[in-house]
Amino acid sequence: MFRHIFLNFFCKKPAIGMDAIRAVTGGATGEWAGGPARLDAAFRRSIRIRQVDAGSCNACEWECTALGNPIYDVSRFGIDFVASPRHADVILVTGPVSLGMAGALKKTYLAVPEPKIVIACGDCAKDGGVYRDAYGVLDGAASVVPVDGYIPGCPPSPAAIMKCIMDILESAAK
Amino acid sequence: MSPENEKYIEVSAPDFSRKCAEYSRRHFLRMMFAADERELDGHFRVYAVFSPAGCDRFDILTMKLKEDNLSYESITPLVPAAHWYEREMRDMFGIIPSGHPDARPLIMHGMYGDVYPLRRDVTAAGIKNAVDLSREDGYSFMNVKGEGVYEIPVGPVHAGIIEPGHFRFSAVGETIYHLDPRLFFTHKGTEKLFESVGFEKGAQLAERISGVSSFSHSSAYCMAVERTAGIEISPRAKAVRTLIIELERLYNHIGDIGNMCAGTGFAVGYAKGAILKEELMALNERLTGSRYLRGINVTGGVTRDVFEDADEIISVLDGVKRGFKDFMEFLLDSVSHTERLEGTGLLSREIALRMGATGPAARASGISDDIRRAHPHLSYGSLIFEAHTYLKGDVYSRMMVRRDEVECSFSIIDSLMERRHEGELGTSINEIMAGRSALGYTEGPRGSIFYWIKAAGDGKPLRVKVRSASFCNWPLLSYAIHGNIVPDFPLVNKSFNLSYSGCDL
Ligand code: SF4
Numbered sequence: 001m002f003r004h005i006f007l008n009f010f011c012k013k014p015a016i017g018m019d020a021i022r023a024v025t026g027g028a029t030g031e032w033a034g035g036p037a038r039l040d041a042a043f044r045r046s047i048r049i050r051q052v053d054a055g056s057c058n059a060c061e062w063e064c065t066a067l068g069n070p071i072y073d074v075s076r077f078g079i080d081f082v083a084s085p086r087h088a089d090v091i092l093v094t095g096p097v098s099l100g101m102a103g104a105l106k107k108t109y110l111a112v113p114e115p116k117i118v119i120a121c122g123d124c125a126k127d128g129g130v131y132r133d134a135y136g137v138l139d140g141a142a143s144v145v146p147v148d149g150y151i152p153g154c155p156p157s158p159a160a161i162m163k164c165i166m167d168i169l170e171s172a173a174k
Numbered sequence: 175m176s177p178e179n180e181k182y183i184e185v186s187a188p189d190f191s192r193k194c195a196e197y198s199r200r201h202f203l204r205m206m207f208a209a210d211e212r213e214l215d216g217h218f219r220v221y222a223v224f225s226p227a228g229c230d231r232f233d234i235l236t237m238k239l240k241e242d243n244l245s246y247e248s249i250t251p252l253v254p255a256a257h258w259y260e261r262e263m264r265d266m267f268g269i270i271p272s273g274h275p276d277a278r279p280l281i282m283h284g285m286y287g288d289v290y291p292l293r294r295d296v297t298a299a300g301i302k303n304a305v306d307l308s309r310e311d312g313y314s315f316m317n318v319k320g321e322g323v324y325e326i327p328v329g330p331v332h333a334g335i336i337e338p339g340h341f342r343f344s345a346v347g348e349t350i351y352h353l354d355p356r357l358f359f360t361h362k363g364t365e366k367l368f369e370s371v372g373f374e375k376g377a378q379l380a381e382r383i384s385g386v387s388s389f390s391h392s393s394a395y396c397m398a399v400e401r402t403a404g405i406e407i408s409p410r411a412k413a414v415r416t417l418i419i420e421l422e423r424l425y426n427h428i429g430d431i432g433n434m435c436a437g438t439g440f441a442v443g444y445a446k447g448a449i450l451k452e453e454l455m456a457l458n459e460r461l462t463g464s465r466y467l468r469g470i471n472v473t474g475g476v477t478r479d480v481f482e483d484a485d486e487i488i489s490v491l492d493g494v495k496r497g498f499k500d501f502m503e504f505l506l507d508s509v510s511h512t513e514r515l516e517g518t519g520l521l522s523r524e525i526a527l528r529m530g531a532t533g534p535a536a537r538a539s540g541i542s543d544d545i546r547r548a549h550p551h552l553s554y555g556s557l558i559f560e561a562h563t564y565l566k567g568d569v570y571s572r573m574m575v576r577r578d579e580v581e582c583s584f585s586i587i588d589s590l591m592e593r594r595h596e597g598e599l600g601t602s603i604n605e606i607m608a609g610r611s612a613l614g615y616t617e618g619p620r621g622s623i624f625y626w627i628k629a630a631g632d633g634k635p636l637r638v639k640v641r642s643a644s645f646c647n648w649p650l651l652s653y654a655i656h657g658n659i660v661p662d663f664p665l666v667n668k669s670f671n672l673s674y675s676g677c678d679l
Contacts, residue, residue, distance in 0.1 A: 059385030
């Protein structure tokens, strides 16, 4: 069905985004490999993410933004990015955590209701990445908030972000 | 010795502000910065880079300052475009521009305390030790007083997937009277980091200064290193860089035009723009292995000849060209969209000029300035194109400048593809002698990008100054938003497409 919607939407060739998704999931049908079912079990198909930029170069955010475009369209899996941390289940942190953002990240974390999950997206958020030795950073999200899972890449592609979010949620739900 | 188009002019400290004012009348102020050169000659130095309109030359005024007297007469009262640069020098070096109208810090937030991070005798570890995260910022926002005036504080974590910054609106009813932004939440200490990673690895860092300008930044950085080393890269490497800079402009401008639709709540327009952008991003990935065009630029050249994939480029761009034409027709026919753009977020030519605007924001306000033409570099000297300008300075003009530039980029890519480009991909760089310096520059999607590099004695840079387009354009937002309604802020903001990370460094 998804494939059908996609083809209708673009009228032309198969979506590049779906190719990319197929490549990471190994799914041949264009349907997320078991995605919705897995999500259903864990979070009843409703995940709200508050993305927090803690000093990233902004490429990681653009890939998160791309998840909302018609090609990746994560909302069909029940995933949405929200503005208020009070509405969120997940905090997705990008960037090495600049000193200026350390306090704001902590406050945002505290504002998210329990149960909550923290995902560090991108190499910077893992351990500081290229910024590791700079004077203004804290070497990754884990230096401020407890991190449940990492998404590697600089930046990780939208398809990779999607796949990793699914995996992390699944293992967190166990 | 410095590259041919750079002329250094030594000025005494008491004369500096008068001289700068004189130059600013007929020249653009490209950037202003300081360097701690005590290890070379015992002094700090301040540089102001001017370029005369219509001439490929940089007149760089420079003065020495002694450590025991780091103050000079501020040039901001005479050259308003210098206002952020002077505050930056005060924060980073402790150089005091006396008489500067704004005494507040710019970059350093409260937790840093009193350190001057770019002084050479201050180490990264030393700065970290002095940091106290619980120290309040204490930034004093500009207050607007009067009946019915109220403040709306927003950020640093604010709506949607966006970089962090704090905005203090003073509004009367729905109308914004004044916007006072507090930025630099993502300040990471990038310029200092450049000094320790060395020339070669600096290219990877430059790629990560601002995500969607990765390639323009690394091109300008590599160019600065190459000019400092006194080498010239091959025509083939130049053509590859030129082509990819234009690819970067394409995905940015098309994405930006789409994003403006998000600012007016026009979901279909946003979606169409996002699809076109995504096709270009996928092309980027197939050509370079990175959606953000990373890994191609290295000091001394490029790692891949993307012209080998000419067929792929042509076929994808053909599709995008057609798609873009339909997209623009669709947008311009949608009165509900264009009506919101016209007359919104006005930036007058006068203010744009005096405040040193750059890129599409400047050209939409009638300033015909494009680094690709003003200072022909890479393959731009052999290409025929113009700087596209509009006169009104509203959101609509900023969209139309981008539309024209998209078409211009298509034709630049076409003409590059018709030619043969000879030479090696990479040129080796010998050791760079201490004290040598040079500029590197290009016109990125958001406007001009400048780097200035000076070599130290240890085979590493003594100073890498990064001047991104957004550093010039951020202060303009407060002027453009004055008198608009609060709900139009996202739209006006998107029309400038400012980078936080590229500005905060
Ligand atoms: S991981 Fe890479 S892409 Fe993401 S914020 Fe860091 S430097 Fe940018």
